[in-house]
Amino acid sequence: MTRVTFTILEEQRALLQQSIFRDESEYAALLLCGRSRSRDAWTSEEEERIVAREIIEVPESAFIKRSPVGLTWSTAPFYQAVKRAEPQNFAVAVIHSHPAGYLRFSSADDIADKETFEIAFNRLESDRPHLSLIMTPDGRLAGRAYGPNLKPRPVDMIRVMGCRWRFTYPEVNTETARPAFDRQVRAFGQQSTLDLSRLRIGVVGCGGTGSAVAALLARIGVRHLALFDTDFIDETNLNRLHYSTRTDANLRRLKVDVLGEAIAAIGLPISVARIPHHVEDIEARDALKSCDVVFGCTDDHLGRNVLNRLAHFYFIPIIDLGLLIDPRSDGGYDAFDGRVTVVQPGSPCQVCRGLIKSDIMLGEGLRRKDPAVYEQRRRAGYVADAADPSPVVVTFTTEVATMAVNELFQRLNVFRGANGAASERVRRFDEVKEADLLPSGKSRPGCKLCDRRRYDGRGDMDPFLDTAS
Ligand SMILES: [Zn+2]
Ligand SMILES: [Zn+2]
Known part of the structure; x- marks a missing residue:
């Protein structure tokens, strides 16, 4: 039905x-x-x-x-x-x-x-x-x-x-949370745990941050989890990808399979949908559109752009995570930040926040669709070289994941109070000072998505998310 x-x-x-x-x-x-x-x-x-x-x-x-x-x-x-x-x-x-x-x-x-x-x-x-x-x-x-x-x-x-x-939901809610969540219910009451058991939550990108987000979501009682990632595990993942093992790397197993199996093995009631496709691919679309909330744990601009638009077309909020470690050659850091951004209508979109760059996105799109042409153009200097792998340490990816999942709690049960929602939160890990709330950015005048809001609630459209424009 x-x-x-x-x-x-x-x-x-x-x-x-x-x-x-x-x-x-x-x-x-x-x-x-x-x-x-x-x-x-x-x-x-x-x-x-x-x-x-x-x-x-x-x-x-x-x-x-x-x-x-x-x-x-x-x-x-x-x-x-x-x-x-x-x-x-x-x-x-x-x-x-x-x-x-x-x-x-x-x-x-x-x-x-x-x-x-x-x-x-x-x-x-x-x-x-x-x-x-x-x-x-x-x-x-x-x-x-x-x-x-x-x-x-x-x-x-x-x-x-x-x-x-x-x-x-229409039915009277009489279900009590299970004993496994007793301590959480003591902290937050029953409603948010019941909500979590009903929600369909997507995690896009299952690397360092994504694997930590997924593990935390499973522990707090999410029962419908969708994991999106096309990558296989290799040796370089073992230092930060939760649940990954040497055997997984040797067998080059899909990240979504390894993570999905480990989460199922916890033994809490949970159904994990494994989607080994990029969010831009049509094969990922049904799963993406059936989510109530999505965690964006991807650092590709193409994927982030799909999620950015999804938030406006379908009112599916995106909790987007980022970690930026930028060491200076003379010691110290130009940046050592963890960021959690909530993308939803009424807040600046990711393009206006400068978190999606169209030139990088074009390069990524070409590399995915036509690697040979991409390689030609890269050699000729028309598109940027793929960046070197960025610095990353598991303790910080996991801390950003925790910040993001706690933002979900805030949105469900307002534990920081009615005004405690943070549309963008940045934690500077290289400073002693505690978490900083940054002013939440601005919409670019004329942005169709977040300023003129042409697409709010538009739903299905051909092309999907009107990405031609
Ligand atoms: Zn009436
Ligand atoms: Zn915008």
Whole structure:
């Protein structure tokens, strides 16, 4: 059966709340939403992910009757929205307020929704689902999806993504965390451990930082983990790649296999999807799109660029990690930094932060697609030489990994307080001073991704992530 989920930014949710809580009577609004269809990397189930893109306010004059427990309105605004949605294959979500705080659909809602979506499916060629949502005064959401049979089904997960990441599910949560996580629950309470057991988390790049991130995620109770890496283990990895052994290097085993097996052997309930493909490859796409959160542990600009765009098109936040050790010839360091950056709409993107360079990306792309041409152009001096392997030490890759996974905890349970989210955190390892929070960078004026925000919630598009532009 297809799983239907919905993702909205906290800023959009707050705008909607303003729009539909005007007085003590119900009110409604509409949303145009991008779509994402993918095959789940863990269950092979199909997921229809509906991503909020544009809020359409409904004028007061469109309502025929509004009361604290009911709403009658003209079908015109909805019809207009459906007309706009169709050419782009967007989904439409209808949302109304329940001022009395009832987070369930009423029998009046059942009748109204059926009529509304009948209009949609009579008109539309596509049989893909649309949504009906309700919001209570405390800002909570509940939703259901309608297909052409007009039989509603609960939305399987609602993600509200802001400084805090909130995930809700329709069933009442009575599951208690297992004894293995008892000490963690004593520190953080039960909710974040339960969230971790539900989330689908990707780790892109399984080297020094990636193997540490994956090991930590497994230990804190993540049950759906996807590992992305095309590389094989060799001798130079043994000093920092957690779980790697001499035998793995001799056999040149895939990093995702070695790490995946070791994590499964811990014995906690976890399913690891091993993806031996680059995130740019079509073979990696379903797994990537089925993640709720992705850790970017890759130092190639091509891969980082895919993740940067994914964060905007699909509202999948990226926790990107970096370690920069730059020794001077006279001793000392020009840089000795660990960095954790959270990429999501509302913060500067990785291009504007200067962490993705288009010339390096072009060189990497050419080397992947056409090594012979790359080699020719490199000799002729048209593309940069591949950089020497950068300095790296396992204690620091592991420390950056810990910073990154702790940022995930912050987003789930706000242990540093409501204002404790860090969109970029840099730790200077060569200074005695403790962790520094840097000002979080700026969007370049005109950046389509993070300044003009042309792609927020766009979802599926051909070409994928509109990478031609
Ligand atoms: Zn209602
Ligand atoms: Zn930008």
